Amino acid sequence: MNVGVVVPAYNEENLISKTLSTIPTFVDHIIVVNDASTDNTLKIAQKFAKKDSRIVFINNTKNSGLGYGLKKGLKKGVELGCDRLAIMAGDAQMDPDYLNKLLDAIDEHQVDYVKANRFMDYEALQAMPKYRKFGNILVTMLTKFATGYYTIFDTQNGYAVYTKDVIERLPWQLVGDRYEYENTILIALSIINAKVKDYPIPAVYGQEKSTIKLFSTVSRVLKILFFGFWKRIYYKYVIYGFHPIALFVLAGTILNSIGIIAAIFLLVSKIAYSITPSAASVMLVALPLILGMQMLFTALILDVIEEKR
Numbered sequence: 001m002n003v004g005v006v007v008p009a010y011n012e013e014n015l016i017s018k019t020l021s022t023i024p025t026f027v028d029h030i031i032v033v034n035d036a037s038t039d040n041t042l043k044i045a046q047k048f049a050k051k052d053s054r055i056v057f058i059n060n061t062k063n064s065g066l067g068y069g070l071k072k073g074l075k076k077g078v079e080l081g082c083d084r085l086a087i088m089a090g091d092a093q094m095d096p097d098y099l100n101k102l103l104d105a106i107d108e109h110q111v112d113y114v115k116a117n118r119f120m121d122y123e124a125l126q127a128m129p130k131y132r133k134f135g136n137i138l139v140t141m142l143t144k145f146a147t148g149y150y151t152i153f154d155t156q157n158g159y160a161v162y163t164k165d166v167i168e169r170l171p172w173q174l175v176g177d178r179y180e181y182e183n184t185i186l187i188a189l190s191i192i193n194a195k196v197k198d199y200p201i202p203a204v205y206g207q208e209k210s211t212i213k214l215f216s217t218v219s220r221v222l223k224i225l226f227f228g229f230w231k232r233i234y235y236k237y238v239i240y241g242f243h244p245i246a247l248f249v250l251a252g253t254i255l256n257s258i259g260i261i262a263a264i265f266l267l268v269s270k271i272a273y274s275i276t277p278s279a280a281s282v283m284l285v286a287l288p289l290i291l292g293m294q295m296l297f298t299a300l301i302l303d304v305i306e307e308k309r
Contacts, residue, residue, distance in 0.1 A: 003103065004029040004082035006073035008066055009090030013040040019088065020048050020055065022096045029080045032090075033058045033069035041090070056080070066158075067181030074167050086161045094159040098201045102161045111195040112166035115152070116159035120200030139183070139221055146225040147186040148232060148303050152198045156182050159201060166194050174231060180224040187228040191235045245306070248299035255292030259285050 005027050009016050016032075023030055032055060034042045042059065049055035058072050070087060077085040084103055088094045098116070105114045119136075136156050143155040158181070169192050176184040189196055237246040262285045269275040 001103075002028050002081050002083045004031060004077035004080060004085045005088050005099075006031045006033060006070060006077060006085060007088055007090050008033045008035065008069045008073065009037060009041050009045065010035040010063065010066075011037045011039045011041060012090035013037075013044055015092040016041050016045050016090045017048055019090050019092045020045065020052065022092070023088065024096055024099055026100070027086075028054065029077060029082055030055045031058065031073045031076050031080075032056070033073045034060065035065070035069045036060045036063040065176075065178035065181075067175060067179070067184070068177040070158075070181055071172055071175060071177075074162065075172075078164055078167055083164050084161055085164070085167060087158050089158060095201060098159075098199075099161075102159070102199055102201075105197055105199050106161055106163060109195075109197050111197045112163050113189055113194055114161045114197045114199050115154075116157045116201040117152070117154040117198040118157055118201060119154045120198070135218060139218065139225075142222065142225050143183050143186060145300075146183070146229040146232065148190045148236075148307055149186055149196050150304050150307055152186075152196060154198070155186060158182055166192075169194075171235075174228075176224055178220070180221045183221055183225055184228060187232050190232055191240070193236075243302075243306075245299045245302045248295045248302070252292045252295030252299060255288040255295065257292075259287075259289035259292060262288070 003026060005023055007016075007019060007023075007030060009019075009032060012019070020030065020032070030052070032045050032049075034045065034057060036059075042057075045055070045057070049057070056076070058069070058076060060069060060072075074085055084106065086099055086102065088096065088099070094116070102114050102116070105111070136154060140153055140155045144150045144152070147155075166189070170185075170188050171191060172188070174184060174188045174191070175181060186196070233246055233249055237243040262281075266277045266281060266285060270277065
């Protein structure tokens, strides 16, 4: 089995050497994606490459984002003949001792994609900074609905292994170029009915400095998840194989919208003009909301069942 590792790196001069030196010897190709670093990341990696022939480089002429680099790196790995491709960030946060376990999990569980989950380890969970923990949990819960992978967690963890087959089948145009990569890759995987598995791995926190701007990143991810949800419903349950889930989601959304608009109208009439709503007008609010929620819950249940299938 030919194994490749993609190492995305942006201004990681302090940790890129440690990352490269700890990649296991059974790895056949190491693809370093330098995303236009402004420090000595590239020079240090090139110096290290002189004593490790497995290393090849992709140098972006301008900073294009994590997702952009990973997409280029994974496709390069397929060109090099890799059967399995892993992601190991250049900040040495991803424990190389677990790489073989992630690879084994692919075949043991017969899945297309295995990702690390730090939340399965109590000590690792306590070590995670509070703001990261809160943001991760919030985005993970929303990602579950957007992707249809309800049994996975820690969706912002990029330590993962892909099969060559799933890389070749993925609709890469739906995958984001920046830090929303982890969320959009799951949406793309769901659209092609890829099998995904979590694997417990402790978190590693040390000298790394995050370049993520929390507010702008979270707001962008929330926007991506909203539109990603509708893309998944459209492609998975309409285009690639019609399913009643699409009808339940659409009808439920329309009915809830009607109920909310009617409720706002009655509230404004009461406050502004002191018009007391009649029983019939109240029913125009309650009935669409009740039916709409029932349809959305039905769609949710069917969606959960689809993941198990």
